Amino acid sequence: xALLEVEDLVVQYYTDDGVxxxxxxxxxxxxxxxxVGLVGESGAGKSAASRAVLRLLDGxxxxxxxxxxxxxRDIRELSADDLQAxxxxxxAMVFQDAGAALNPVYTVGEQIAETIRVHEDxxxxxxxxxxxxxxxxxxxxxxxxxYADYPHEFSGGMQQRAVIxxxxxxxxxxxxxxxxxxxxxxxxxxxILELLAExxxxxxxxIQLVTHDLGVVAxxxxxxxxQYAGEIVERAPVDELYYDPKHPxxxxxxxxxxxxxxxxxxxxxxxxxxxxxxDPPTGCRFHxxxxxxxxxxxSRRPSLVDPVSGRPVDGDPETxxxxxxxxxxxxxxxxxxEVQIRDDADSNCRERKQQGEPR
Amino acid sequence: xxxDARLHERATDERTRTxxxxxxSHAVTPRALRYRAIDVGVSTDxxxxxxxxxxxxxxxxxxxxxxxxxxxxxxxxxxxxTVDGLRAASQVPRAVPDRPAAFSFTRRERKRFQRQWHQRMxxxxxxxxxxxPGTYTLAVSxxxxxxxxxxxxxHTTIEIVD
Numbered sequence: 001x002a003l004l005e006v007e008d009l010v011v012q013y014y015t016d017d018g019v020x021x022x023x024x025x026x027x028x029x030x031x032x033x034x035x036v037g038l039v040g041e042s043g044a045g046k047s048a049a050s051r052a053v054l055r056l057l058d059g060x061x062x063x064x065x066x067x068x069x070x071x072x073r074d075i076r077e078l079s080a081d082d083l084q085a086x087x088x089x090x091x092a093m094v095f096q097d098a099g100a101a102l103n104p105v106y107t108v109g110e111q112i113a114e115t116i117r118v119h120e121d122x123x124x125x126x127x128x129x130x131x132x133x134x135x136x137x138x139x140x141x142x143x144x145x146x147y148a149d150y151p152h153e154f155s156g157g158m159q160q161r162a163v164i165x166x167x168x169x170x171x172x173x174x175x176x177x178x179x180x181x182x183x184x185x186x187x188x189x190x191x192i193l194e195l196l197a198e199x200x201x202x203x204x205x206x207i208q209l210v211t212h213d214l215g216v217v218a219x220x221x222x223x224x225x226x227q228y229a230g231e232i233v234e235r236a237p238v239d240e241l242y243y244d245p246k247h248p249x250x251x252x253x254x255x256x257x258x259x260x261x262x263x264x265x266x267x268x269x270x271x272x273x274x275x276x277x278x279d280p281p282t283g284c285r286f287h288x289x290x291x292x293x294x295x296x297x298x299s300r301r302p303s304l305v306d307p308v309s310g311r312p313v314d315g316d317p318e319t320x321x322x323x324x325x326x327x328x329x330x331x332x333x334x335x336x337x338e339v340q341i342r343d344d345a346d347s348n349c350r351e352r353k354q355q356g357e358p359r
Numbered sequence: 360x361x362x363d364a365r366l367h368e369r370a371t372d373e374r375t376r377t378x379x380x381x382x383x384s385h386a387v388t389p390r391a392l393r394y395r396a397i398d399v400g401v402s403t404d405x406x407x408x409x410x411x412x413x414x415x416x417x418x419x420x421x422x423x424x425x426x427x428x429x430x431x432x433x434x435x436x437x438x439x440x441t442v443d444g445l446r447a448a449s450q451v452p453r454a455v456p457d458r459p460a461a462f463s464f465t466r467r468e469r470k471r472f473q474r475q476w477h478q479r480m481x482x483x484x485x486x487x488x489x490x491x492p493g494t495y496t497l498a499v500s501x502x503x504x505x506x507x508x509x510x511x512x513x514h515t516t517i518e519i520v521d
Contacts, residue, residue, distance in 0.1 A: 010454065014435035016462070017472050019455060060435065064454045282479050282487040298477065301485040 002029035002317075003071065003206050004053065004091070004174050010065035011048045011057065018278040022048035022061070024230040029317050030174060035200045035207040037221035037238070039214060039253070041274050045230040046210045047096070050176050053208075054087055070174070089119040092167035096179040098159035102151040108159075109135070109147030112166045119170045134165040138195055157188030164195065168205075175199070176208045181216060193219055214257050218242060223317065226250050229275050229285040232304065235313075236320040243341055246307045246322035248290045251337050261342075284325065292335050296325055381427040381463060388426065394509040396424040397464065401440065401499040407518045410492060414476040414517060416440065418499045422464035429463045430511070432502045437462040440474055440499045447474075449481035462501065478519060492521045 011023035022045040030036050038046050051057050053068055055075060068075040070091060075083065095101040103111055112134060113127035122130065128147065135143035138161040151159055160180060167175055177196065181189040197220055200207055209220060217224055217238065224241045226234040226249065234247040245251045252270040272289045275281055281288050287297035304313040304321040310328050313321045326335050385393075397420060404415040418440060422428050432438075436455045442448040464470070476497070479487040498514035500506045 012455075014437075014460070016437065016470055018438075019436050019453070062456070064456065279474050282477060282481065299479060299487045299489070303485065 001072065003032050004030045004208075005069040006049075006053065006066070007069070008066040009049065009052060009063065009068065011045070011052050011061060012064050013048075013062075014060040015278070020277045021280070022230055022277060023052065026066070026227070026230075026232060028225055028232070028235070030206045030208055031317075032173065032206055033200075033204045034223070035209060035221045037217035037224045038208060038210045038227055039212060039217055039224060040227035041212060043274050043277070044227045045277070046212075046227055047178050049227070050093070050178050050208060050210050053176060054091055054093060055083060056087075056093070085119075088115055088167075088172070089170045090172055091174045091176065092170070092172035094160075094163050094167045094175065094177040094180050096182055098163040099151065099156070101163050102159060104151050107148050107150055108154060108162045109149075112162070112169050115166055115169045130169070131165075134169055135162070137168070138162070138165045139191065140165070155188075156184055157191060160184060160188075160192055161195065164192070168199070171203075172205060174206045174208065176210070178210045179212070180209075181211070181213070189216075196220055214253060226253070229280055230277055231285060231323070233286065233324075234320075234322040235304065235317070236322075237318055240320045244320075244339065246320065246327070247286075247324050248292055248335060248337070249286050250322075251335075251339075252289075284323070292326070292331065292333065292337075294325075294331055294333065296330050300325060300330065302328065302330075381429060381465075384427040385429045388428065392424075393428055393430060394511060396422055396428045397430060397501075397511060398423055399438075399499060399501065399511050399513045401497055401513045401515050403497065403515060403517050405517070407520050408478070410519055410521060411478055411489065414478065414497070416474040416476060416497060418472045418474065419469060420462075420464070421469045422467055425466045427463070427465050429461045430501065430503075432460050432462050433504060434458065434502045435460040436502055438499060438501050440497065442476060442480070443496055444498075445480065447481075448476055448479065451481050451484055490519065492519045494518050 006029070007027050009023050009026040010021065013020040013022055026049050028036065038049065040046050048057065048061060052063050053075065057063070063076060070086060078086070102108065109128065109131050112131040116122050116127040116130055132143045132147055135146060140146050140158060140161055154162060164180070180196070181192050184192065193216060196207065199205060200220060209217070211217060221238045224236060224238050225232050226247065228249050234241065234245070234250045241250065242254070245254055255268045256270065258267055270289050275285060275288070283298040283300050284302050287293040290297065302323040302325045304323045305311060305327045306319060307322050307327045313319065325331050400419040402417050408414055434455050434457060437460065439446050478490050480490055481487050494516055496514055496516050498512060500512040503509065503511060506512050
């Protein structure tokens, strides 16, 4: 059975401008030990979907539909006490801005120790010792001395490591990482990713990784969900998504990923901005930006189907599915893009790279 | 002094030093005046459109008074627009919680919002149909059952010509 199941989740925010449906009918599941990536542009509803799992929506956000089941229990139905027992203990979250996630007037060590004391029957000394071990595990140098440091005495990368240590403090079954490397410089990013990769490989903790960085997804994830304007437009095992993307939006994202060996003068971009979720486009939400859109795309919303058979999504999360009218036989001209996979046999490393661009 | 006592003192200080003008105004402004203070308007970029041409709709709410105004609505979706009576040009009802909320304006505030109608009606969850040439009424209303009686609606007409 899946550890975490999200079914037909709908999240809305209320503004003066109208109702923002940030998440619209999102369904996915995560099994123990699995790493699932949720990718998409800013404003696609990735963070809202992740925060909804722990009922941590801010402002006017609320869940108006769907189910979120953790080990079979519907999180929406839990009492405040039951939810508190799950937060941090069973499902932990690493927030995007580690600096804001840490309390500036408590020492970093004390904040982590407090999490342990709240969820487990640990004495002050035990919590302190475990905290020091956690700080050491996430790569904080001289952890016993840094225990008493305040957040402002940590660098950005160390703050993010401390937040990851806090999330790991109760050995959660699911770790939700909301853009954990955003805002960090490249070398620090690499360190954090290495830490998460090690965690994914060595523990049974399932990871939901929210990011807009496809390179990060390729490094860490087993499966990928591509979210656009609040909806999932493609879901696939990570290799299939990179080598055989089926949705034009995924193709656009992959084509816009910079590479060191790239000889193109300019990176291709997806034209026009992402839609305003107060007033999303009719039909396929990607159609105003899609180079292959036809008239039917504006009047019919595609559902997730198997690209080969055109049959609706089945229960198997490993099945590659995409939401495009091409796969239900509605497009006349079809999707005219080419995926190139480059095999570079170069010195000691052999890399497979691919690009997908409209021809 | 204990921590709780300090917090209580600070909260008391904040309550006495800061005046919530919006709440005060709401409390002392007669209800009828609140409704008359808000001017609701809807307009389009053109009067006549070719088939399929997007209709740019501008919705404006203006507080005419130099005091903050707060209007109670039946839902947190404070207002809606319609095409020939269909909300957001759709026959499919949207899930919006049925609970009261308040649409707030600062003094003389003007709120302006844009919508685009692509001359299509949503007929089911996954399908939209283009409309025929003809005259269509676009309207905007605050989400109140008595919006029409209180003058909190406006409408305009456009023509789609072949």
